[in-house]
Amino acid sequence: MTTERNRYTEFRPRWYRPRMSTWWWLKRWSSVAFILRELSSIFIAWFIYFFLRLVHALGRGDAAYREFLAWTASPGILALNGITFAFVLFHAVTWFNLAPQAMVVHLGGRRLPGAFVAGANYVAWVVATAFVLWIVGR
Amino acid sequence: MMARKPIEPGLWILFSVGGVVAAMFVPVLLFLFGFAYPLGWLPSPSHTHLVALVGHPLVRILLFIVCTLCLLHAAHRFRYTLYDGLQLQHLQELIVLFCYGVALVGSVAAGVVLWQFG
Secondary structure (H helix, E strand, O other), X not given: OOOOOOOOOOOOOOOOOOOOOOOHHHHOHHHHHHHHHHHXXXXXXXXXXXXXXXXXXXXXXXXXXXXXHHHHOOHHHHHHHHHHHXXXXXXXXXXXXXXXXXXXXXXXXXXXXXXXXXXXXHHHHHHHXXXXXHHHHO | OOOOOOOHHHHHHHHHHHHHHHHHHHHHHHHHHHHHOOOOOOOOOOHHHXXXXXXXXXXXXXXXXXXXXXXXXXXXXXXXXXXXXXXXHHXXXXXXXXXXXXXXXXXXXXXXXXXXXX
């Protein structure tokens, strides 16, 4: 709403707001890596859609499940899942490596070294992976 | 910069827990159903086995939580991709509505699919 107070005047100071290019992150590898890591979000969402299609097919019977398996073997889906896998691994590794910064653990009055926190995350990852492999593939 | 809203830390916690869940469980599930079974590296599990597994109410509740957290994680991260990557801070409301809206619709869809299972 325009009121008396904020109406345009000739000598009103202008904000200093430098324009940022849309492609600002292309200048440094670290910012390219940052944007790639951010883009992993799209692939996580795709995986959830993919997974729900599996559950839906399972619920509709054996024939629908076979159809789903055939669909996953089509070149387009294999390629998309290949890209998704790369992004998801990138997310997992960067996430675990960052964990020591987000999680400060004290034991006996002393701070646990970051490598220990990251290591614990990797151990949990191995355990979770082994558990899923066992329960699904058994 | 954005004004700090009281809901923001809560969204960050959900983003963060979702990030852990996605990192722990998505790679192995995608490896199995994305490559190992379609390419025949491993024999695909029988329909009966998977139905018995997903048919258990506890498994379905866990899967619903996993799906919802992953979607909220993705929504939060994609929101900041649009803010920072594409420099769209001026479209805040629209982006928030879109990102969490899609996550909400996806979570409801996950709930329906898992609820109606079997």
